[in-house]
Amino acid sequence: MFRRISEKIIESCIRLSGLLVIIFVFLIFLFLLKDSLSLFGQYAVGEFLFGRNWLPISEPPKFGIIPLLLGSIYVTVGAIVICVPFGVAAAMFIAEVAPHYLKHILKSLVEILASIPSVVLGFIGIVWLGPFLRNALNLNTGMCGLTGSLLLAFMALPTIITISEDALVSVPRTYKEAAFGLGATHWQTLWRIILPSASSGIIAAVMLGIGRVIGETMVVMMVTGNAPVIPKSILEPLRTLTATIAGEMGETVGGSEHYFALFAVGLVLFIITFMINFVADVCMRRSKK
C-alpha cells in the first residue's frame, strides 16, 4: 500500500518536472512576444525586419536588424565551415581509428575543451589571435568576423565531436562486417559505409553546433568590433544579435522603445535557435530509426 502511494508521488513529481520545462519555454516565448509586440505598436515591423541601419540612440532612432542578422549569419557560417570538417574528422578518428588508450585520453580532452569559459577565449582573441590575424592577413584591424568565427569554431568543436562520435559508434556492427566481407578496406568502409549511415546523426551534431555558435555572446562581443555595418566579407568588423542585446541592455530604461527593440531582437534570436534545434531533433530521431 505504502509502496503504491510513494510510487504515485514520485511519478507525479517526474511528470510535473517534465511539464514545467514545457511551461517555462512557453512562458519565455510569451514574455518575449509581449515586449516585442509593444515595439511594433510604435515602430513598423517591416522597418525592423528589413531596415539597413541600427542607430538606437539617434533622433529618431532606427532599429533595422539586417546588419545584426547578417553579422550573426556571417560569424556562424564562418565558424561552421571551419569546425565541421575538423569535428567530423576528429569524431571519425576517435570512433574508428584510434587505439583504445588514445580514445579515452582524447575523449577527456574534448570534455576539457568544452569547459573553457568563453571570456577566456575572448581575452585570447583580443591580445593574441586578433593582432596575429591582422599581421598575417594584412587586415585593417584584427577585430573582425574571422577572429570571432575561429574562436566560436573552437567552442562548437566539443559539441560536434561528441555527438558525431555517438552517431558513428551506433552504426550496427553488421554493416562493417559485411563491408569487410566484401573485401573493402578500412578506409573504404569508413568513408562509404559508416559515414553515410551516420549522416543524420552528424547533421544533428552540426545543427546543435550552429545553435551553440549563434547564441554565444561574450566572445563575439569582445573580438568582432561590434560595428553595426552590413558586412561585405568576414574579414570586416561586424555586430551580432547577441552582442547587441548584451551591449545595450544595461543603458535602456524599462518601457522605452529601445528596450522593446532589444526584446524584439531577442525574439528573432529565439525563433532562429528554436528552428535549428527543431531540425536537429528531426535528424536525431531519423538517425535513431
Next chain:
Amino acid sequence: MVVKIPPNMNTGLKIALTPLVMFLVVGCSEQVDPNEPVGFIQIKGSDTIVNAAQKVAEEFMKDYPHIFVAITGGGSGVGIASLINKTCDVATASREMKAKEIELANKRDVYPKEFVVAYDGVAVIVNNDNPINKLTIEDLHNIYTGKVTNWKALGGKDLPIVTLSREVSSGTHMYFKEEVVQLGQKNNTEEFSTGTLLLTSSQTIVEEVVNNESAIGYLGMGYVSDRTKPLMIGKKDEFFPPDVENVLKKTYPLSRPLYFYTNGEPKGATKLFIDFTLSPKGQLQFQETGFVPIGVVIVQEN
C-alpha cells in the same frame, strides 16, 4: 574596504548581498557609536569616472567606516537608467541627462538632482608610431563620419584609418557624437560611419590602439598613458594637448563637466558622500586620477 560589483551581477543577488555586507561591516566593530552614520550607497554609471569615484569612495570610507560604498561602471547610460529604475543611489555620468530622460524619470517619481563634480578632457589617441601629432575638430569629424579614410590625406602614412568608439551606453560616445560627429550643431543628424568599431570599454580601445598602427580612438583623459599618443586638438590653427591646464582654461576644445545625479535632494549617507566628493579631500582624488577638480586646483605638497 571597497568591493567592485561586476556590472552584470543581477539585481536580486545585489539586494540579497546588501544586508549581508552591511552586517559584516557593522559587525566588525564591537561597539558602534550611536551617532556614527551607518549606511550603504550604491553608485553606478560612467566608465570614465569609475576609477576616480573608486578612490573617492576609499577615502570616504576611511572617514566613515560604517558606510559601505559599492561602485560599478557600464557607462553613463547605465547609471542614468538605473537611477530612473531606482536601483542606485548615485548615478555618475560624463554627459548631461537628456530632457527625454528627465521626463521619463519624473513619470516614475524620480527627480534627478545634478552635481558637477569635476572636469574632463576627451583625449584622442593614436598609436605611438603614427606620425600625426595634431588634428582639427574638422579633421576628426571627417575621420569619424568616414569622409576621410586614409591617413595619407592628413599627412600621415599610407594606411587606412580604423576608427574606434565606445558602445552607445557610454556618455563619452554621446559627447563625442554631439561635439565632433555633429560638430555641436543641434539640427545636424550625421552619425558615426557604420564601419566604426564599437568597443565595450575604454581599456579595449587602449589595447587596440597599442596593437594597431592604423587605429584612432577617444577616451577620458584619465586613461591616457605613454603606451599611446594623445593628439593635440584645435578648432582652427591653434592646437592644445589634453591636460589639466588647457581643460581648466577651456582652450582644449573637447572639455566637459562630469556629473553625479541623485534622486531629489540627497539625504543621510548619500548626502555625506556628495559633500565629501565636493570637499577638497574628495577633489584631490579626482586630480590624482587625471581629472580636473572644480574650483581651485589643490596642490598637495610633501
